[in-house]
Amino acid sequence: MPNETFFNLPTEKQKRILEAAKKEFSQNPLKDASIANIVKDAEISRGSFYQYFTDVEDLYLYYFHSLGKDSHKQFLLSLKQHQGDLFATFEDFFSHWLLEIFKGDNVLFYKNLFVSMDYHGMHKFLPFSDEKKEEKISHSTYHNHKKMQAERKEMLETVDRAKLDVKSEQELHLLFQLLLHIAFSTIADGYRNHFENGEYDIQKIRKEFHLKIGWLKNGATKSKEVRK
CATH class of the missing domain: 1.10.10.60 (Homeodomain-like)
Structure with a gap:
């Protein structure tokens, strides 16, 4: 900051x-x-x-954070609209975010960001980062830090954990990170693989994200009944 x-x-x-x-x-x-x-x-x-x-x-x-300064509010609103359903919220939020990423005023910035991003670099942009690192903040950023903490706390409390196989807040953090990894990698693949006829194919990118989320939510292994 x-x-x-x-x-x-x-x-x-x-x-x-x-x-x-x-x-x-x-x-x-x-x-x-x-x-x-x-x-x-x-x-x-x-x-x-x-x-x-x-x-x-x-x-x-x-x-980067200035571009998404209202994203926490938008995500929280969507989470409430979906009654705490984390997967439904991610799918809904991602669909809207794609338009900003691939068709907004900052498309070239986002392209450079996501195409060059590696696994280590990705963690710098995740909202649920290492708490120990977050403690090392200056006095000048204290207010913003506390505001972000409050937003995350409300977000975590709004998630309907009864719909998830998570046993602690730390596991919920890990699930958030996994979902964000899927979102970020799908965007990077979109920039690399889905530029056709002078524009990015939003539908293909959205379809790939839904497919990955579906695998995470429901599993990628067919049940014995289906295989029969």
């Missing part, structure tokens, strides 16, 4: 920095992103950049 200095900047200057980030991250994956390009486009000094962010990855993660 940015330092408190960034949040004290005028709104116009914050927007200029994020626009510069969008431009650079839409042209390059994180590993190739240039701070020099960002500070030039944002019209700030390199020294100022490091007053606002720890490094380029810090800005990258903040930009």
Whole structure:
């Protein structure tokens, strides 16, 4: 998260920095992103950049989370509408998220993100990350951290655990992570494999996600009765 200095900047200057980030991250994956390009486009000094962010990855993660700042609320609303059914919520939320990912204003950013993402990198973007790492936060991000914790707590409490074979909150966290891994990998495969006639085939990507979720929910092994 940015330092408190960034949040004290005028709104116009914050927007200029994020626009510069969008431009650079839409042209390059994180590993190739240039701070020099960002500070030039944002019209700030390199020294100022490091007053606002720890490094380029810090800005990258903040930009990603800024795009999905309302996603927790949307997911929670969908979860309530589906009466705590976690699988139905993921399928519904993913279907709507696909439109933003593949047809929204940040399609090039998302493409660079998901195509270059490996297993280790994926964990940096998961909302249910290591609690020990989350404890290492600065005073300037404390308010945002507590807000995220409250949102996650409400989300977990809204899930109807009677429909799931989970025995603890830690197991529910693991299930959330597994579902998010499926969502992220399906998006990455969509960018790699489903660009046809000048656009991404949303229907194929959605179908693959539903297939994977169905296997996780119901199992991929046929019952003895069906095999007969």
